[in-house]
Amino acid sequence: MLLKRILKVSFAVISIFVITLNVGNIANGNTFEGIVAVEQVQTLIEHEPIVINSDADFDKYDFSGSGTIDDPYIIENYNITTDQYYAIVVAYTTKYVIIRNCYIRSSFIGIHVLRSAANTVRVIENTCEKSSEAGIMVDSCDQVCVEYNICNDNKRFGILIHYSYQSEVLSNTVTNCENEAIRLEYARDIRVINSSAINSEFGIRVWFTNNSVFFSNNLVNNNVNGMEIREECHNNIVHHNIFYNNCKYVAPGESFSQAVDEGINNSWYNSISNEGNYWSNWDGSGEYRIDGLSGSVDKYPLTLDTDEDGLDDPSEIYNYNTDPHDADTDDDGMSDGWEINNNLDPLTDDSSEDPDDDGLTNLEEYNSNTDPHDADTDDDGMPDDWEVNNNLNPLTDDADEDPDDDGLTNLEEYNYSTDPQDADTDDDEYTDGEEVEKGTDPLDAESHPSLLSMNFISIAFSLSILGFGLFYLRKRKTF
Structure with a gap:
């Protein structure tokens, strides 16, 4: 040693x-x-x-x-x-x-x-x-x-x-x-x-x-x-x-x-x-x-990565112009090796950029280990930022999972803009799945299945009164 x-x-x-x-x-x-x-x-x-x-x-x-x-x-x-x-x-x-x-x-x-x-x-x-x-x-x-x-x-x-x-x-x-x-x-x-x-x-x-x-x-x-x-x-x-x-x-x-x-x-x-x-x-x-x-x-080949950034020292010197003794040459919070492997620039601060327009900056992609050039790293139909912001896994296909047991898969929650970790996104005491099934808006607390039932009863009662009135008028004409 x-x-x-x-x-x-x-x-x-x-x-x-x-x-x-x-x-x-x-x-x-x-x-x-x-x-x-x-x-x-x-x-x-x-x-x-x-x-x-x-x-x-x-x-x-x-x-x-x-x-x-x-x-x-x-x-x-x-x-x-x-x-x-x-x-x-x-x-x-x-x-x-x-x-x-x-x-x-x-x-x-x-x-x-x-x-x-x-x-x-x-x-x-x-x-x-x-x-x-x-x-x-x-x-x-x-x-x-x-x-x-x-x-x-x-x-x-x-x-x-x-x-x-x-x-x-x-x-x-x-x-x-x-x-x-x-x-x-x-x-x-x-x-x-x-x-x-x-x-x-x-x-x-x-x-x-x-x-x-x-x-x-x-x-x-x-x-x-x-x-x-x-x-x-x-x-x-x-x-x-x-x-x-x-x-x-x-x-x-x-x-x-x-x-x-x-x-x-x-x-x-x-x-x-x-x-x-x-x-x-x-x-x-x-x-x-x-x-x-x-x-x-x-018999004993060596690896040489002094700063443990995933790049060997000779490559840092001869290929990338990075510092073999500094894991983050440009001090942007992302290691040189990760930037090189993800086609970013290890010599300039590009931490706030978002080349794949998925809503995550390069630094956030680094912290999440997602691909800064692919808006949907795991190709499950849900963009990386939505998965990260909703505590899902952007690295594995979890589109068919239902962590909040509301009857909607994660992909359906994404399509309906509901919260995959909250069974009742609008807090109207009806699950998102029920609302989608009944045709109400799971994002609007004023729209829920009970209102549909009340409206149906009201309409039925009104139609009954109208029908009875028409029947009564017809009877009077016959006399």
Whole structure:
């Protein structure tokens, strides 16, 4: 359960970041253009490409620091936009160096870390765009930390880790790559955590990589797969990741998996907590099948609905723009899930509207659990508002019931506008059923069957007198 809480917190952080980038573009499959703000680029210092091929090369530049573990060289706050192959290269060094807060655009690789000593290089908080090979590449270096970077619109790879051991890819956002957003090859003991791979051909793709952990990542809107583990990959663990709306080439309605595993002994869940991954196309029952020759499954797929509004968190972020931490985003008294499921707007207050003209507002329909777009939810001939106002059930067909035992069914009471809970609506001491049967008005206390009887007697008596009078007059004429 602790891991599930960690997942929720990490997803919340990533979600806030993604919202800032433009959630609508993600949901619609559009690309991110210019994630880094123009103002930010303008505040950076324009600089020529930086090439470090030895410890001595640091002396060519005026970087702060001395290259020790306590005082590393810091390459920061540069805007390096170039048509050369590389914007920043740090290679064959033993010095400690941090590459931080730079805007990078080059023709081939943005930031290239090559054959430097283990645990000496950190690449953090940079934006790398539009390189033809990779935004960031770590090659033949161990224990490199690649953290909080944005890699956007790089042609082949956003982040490429090649021949590396014990490196970390943490809290990065990679979008719009024609190949893989994040690629690992010939690597071991890598940790890929809290990163987002979005709108690319593949989210994460792994080749010849062993004993690595993929935890709490967002894999969203990737065309082929959210993640693919290729042959000769062993003993990797994939858990608490969010796989959302990947596999765009699958035909509508066709069953599919958002991940592929061709390796050996890879696990798609945490065996300690018995918690796997979130899959947007999981049907909510049983295991989640992973495509590929390994026959892998996620034994413990997750559901993720932080605010318990009936909408999973990724759908709130990527589809509906609602707040996954607020069950009622627009504060109109109706939960986001109910509004979405009933074709209302969860982002504006529409509680007082009545789209089906049944006399109940949307909020009243919500409280009654009726359909705001159907004036007679249970199709029993009585509109929802009349049933609600007369303490009947608008969700079940109770048209033939007679709760007040007056001889009229509920539907007849509706047609006569009488009260289905009051046997004598007009309080004239005659039941509504009697009045309807006798032809009097059950809504008018002055109209009741006794008056009909009195009127009949009066008419009969008058006719008798008239008849007797006519008979008497005829007799007199004969005499």
